[in-house]
Amino acid sequence: MDLTITRSEVSQTRKVAMLEFDDIQHLLLTRAPALKARYEFLSFRVGVGGRAWAAAISETIHSAASMRASVDQDKRWVTAAFTWNGLRALGLDEASLASFPEEFKQGMAARAQMLGDTGVNAPDHWVGGLASPDLHAIVILFARDDAEHDRCVSEHEKLIANCPGVEVLSVLDLQAIRPFGYAHEHFGYRDRLSEPAIEGNSVEPTPGTGEPLKPGEFILGYPDEYGVIADSPRPEVLARNGSYMAYRRLEEHVGKFREFLRQHGDTVEEQELVAAKLMGRWRSGAPLVLAPEKDDPGLGADMRRNNDFTYKELDPHGYAVPLGSHIRRMNPRDMGHNMNRRRMIRRGAPYGPPLPEGAPDDGVERGIAAFVICASLIRQFEFAQNVWINDRNFNELGNERDPIIGTQDGTLEYKIPKRPIRKKIVGLPAFTTLRGGAYFFLPGLRALGYLASLDESRRA
Amino acid sequence: MSSESKTEDWSKPAAMAIPKGGYFQDKVEQGRYGPIFPKTPACYGFSILAKIIPGREDVFYKYAKSIEETIAAQPDALAVLQLHYLRWVLFPIKGDTYFMYQGIFDTDFDKYTEDAVTLFGITGLRTVFENLEGFPMDWQTNPAAFIKFVRDHQCPSFLEYAEYPYASATEIKKALKLKAAFSTMLDQMQ
Numbered sequence: 293m294d295l296t297i298t299r300s301e302v303s304q305t306r307k308v309a310m311l312e313f314d315d316i317q318h319l320l321l322t323r324a325p326a327l328k329a330r331y332e333f334l335s336f337r338v339g340v341g342g343r344a345w346a347a348a349i350s351e352t353i354h355s356a357a358s359m360r361a362s363v364d365q366d367k368r369w370v371t372a373a374f375t376w377n378g379l380r381a382l383g384l385d386e387a388s389l390a391s392f393p394e395e396f397k398q399g400m401a402a403r404a405q406m407l408g409d410t411g412v413n414a415p416d417h418w419v420g421g422l423a424s425p426d427l428h429a430i431v432i433l434f435a436r437d438d439a440e441h442d443r444c445v446s447e448h449e450k451l452i453a454n455c456p457g458v459e460v461l462s463v464l465d466l467q468a469i470r471p472f473g474y475a476h477e478h479f480g481y482r483d484r485l486s487e488p489a490i491e492g493n494s495v496e497p498t499p500g501t502g503e504p505l506k507p508g509e510f511i512l513g514y515p516d517e518y519g520v521i522a523d524s525p526r527p528e529v530l531a532r533n534g535s536y537m538a539y540r541r542l543e544e545h546v547g548k549f550r551e552f553l554r555q556h557g558d559t560v561e562e563q564e565l566v567a568a569k570l571m572g573r574w575r576s577g578a579p580l581v582l583a584p585e586k587d588d589p590g591l592g593a594d595m596r597r598n599n600d601f602t603y604k605e606l607d608p609h610g611y612a613v614p615l616g617s618h619i620r621r622m623n624p625r626d627m628g629h630n631m632n633r634r635r636m637i638r639r640g641a642p643y644g645p646p647l648p649e650g651a652p653d654d655g656v657e658r659g660i661a662a663f664v665i666c667a668s669l670i671r672q673f674e675f676a677q678n679v680w681i682n683d684r685n686f687n688e689l690g691n692e693r694d695p696i697i698g699t700q701d702g703t704l705e706y707k708i709p710k711r712p713i714r715k716k717i718v719g720l721p722a723f724t725t726l727r728g729g730a731y732f733f734l735p736g737l738r739a740l741g742y743l744a745s746l747d748e749s750r751r752a
Numbered sequence: 753m754s755s756e757s758k759t760e761d762w763s764k765p766a767a768m769a770i771p772k773g774g775y776f777q778d779k780v781e782q783g784r785y786g787p788i789f790p791k792t793p794a795c796y797g798f799s800i801l802a803k804i805i806p807g808r809e810d811v812f813y814k815y816a817k818s819i820e821e822t823i824a825a826q827p828d829a830l831a832v833l834q835l836h837y838l839r840w841v842l843f844p845i846k847g848d849t850y851f852m853y854q855g856i857f858d859t860d861f862d863k864y865t866e867d868a869v870t871l872f873g874i875t876g877l878r879t880v881f882e883n884l885e886g887f888p889m890d891w892q893t894n895p896a897a898f899i900k901f902v903r904d905h906q907c908p909s910f911l912e913y914a915e916y917p918y919a920s921a922t923e924i925k926k927a928l929k930l931k932a933a934f935s936t937m938l939d940q941m942q
Binding site: 393394395405406518520521522523629630633670671674675678679683685688 | 784785859863866892895923
């Protein structure tokens, strides 16, 4: 039977690949203990300036290995990544450029309709030059504190001044939201609760995370869950230990969100339940599957328990976690298909000042600016965006999109299963707006050196 | 015609004429791998036609048994495709044998296209596709090539009809379950 043969073929390739921790940028495998961050979006007017910048910035970038070795002493962690136009601006030859996947070549703005980035979310409304073909690179700074943030910003200013033709298109400063004891975003939901484990990364997965995935799901040049090493861009030195990042700058309309909760709940408890039903977790992080009736902050904070659940047995009809809720869309767990081919690593931080509780909306932009890291943008990030987040008929729901990050225009609904009769919210407002996005290639450190030393005179 | 039949009333049979090329040019929806063929009263579907490598007919008949056994052993093996029906046909054109793989399903093919490629690997469909002329033999490391082959060999319908338009397989199965449950209930009340 073919089924058996194919599975045994795959199992033969299930030996653990040795990850090259000294070459993989730290962002892919580790999370920096930073309270401040800054993203700078760059354009290279001349290749020589871009290469000089790449050479200099590479000296500041931690590999996963060096990050782990000195994380307690270090105060800042830097990442650099490039758009397809950026790789061309650095002088990469046409044959290599052509070997990148089509979706990366096109860029996020060109894929807007399929991603659901329409209406006010469309690229013609984006800020910071993110929709422009002049966007060539991003440098991400994670800093332990304000002083280090300011010092690094000043150092980078000096570096840019010394690199001819390198321009800063825009910057975004980010900071963790108080209280700093746990990661959360402006709506108040606890964040960073679910992250796929990677085989060979020697990080113990938290219960419920699932078996570690083959590194090829996230890092180019390694076997993936199919048991094969997928075709990568050329030359090999450029692709190896690299990955792709989808950047999303999502504004969060906190005033509108709180008003919505007030409209749909008479008491604080009722409002909290509505918030939990949209997410699938209480704002404490406690999953509704395990705490369906009332919040359990102890559970929410316990990383050994807060992600340890499935749906098929515990909640097949969505009486606890609605079928269209954010966490059920973003990770359908045991009710999804081929889940190991759809997982993503997420990094990022909130930006903008928190809106004090009880204060009216102040019109100031605040939100979350995040990176989705994966080996295949089309199979992982774009699938999640197109099918899980924005498919109106996901789980046969008929007229819904993700209630938190889906494209909402006020015409869709949100159904909360309940016995005997479900609750249906009609005209769900948009709680988030996409303010910009881009696709980046996140090279390994040797690849960054290769890019920095390109010789344009030999360009094919 | 199209707008009228898209009222999604399952009780009123509907037909839809589809322009040359398979798309309504004023409302082409983009999928991840290119434009999506429109949903019709007969749901989404594909008709993939390709010439088989001469002399390989027997492989197709063996493959049919293999699929039969796979589904018997694992009835939900194809669940991700949200299918109603699949039909596999071999037919001659001027002495050559051609293969038609026709499916009717509830989600546009583009959405789960990599899942379909995975399924092809698991369920043995690869065996049969590898016997088609022009099929990319490196499809396992280059799934985009597999998807391109499927898109290149898709022949869109120019007319589709449904006796019960737009009803999904899930809805139909729910209705049948409900009917069975009512029958049981009535039996229990005797």
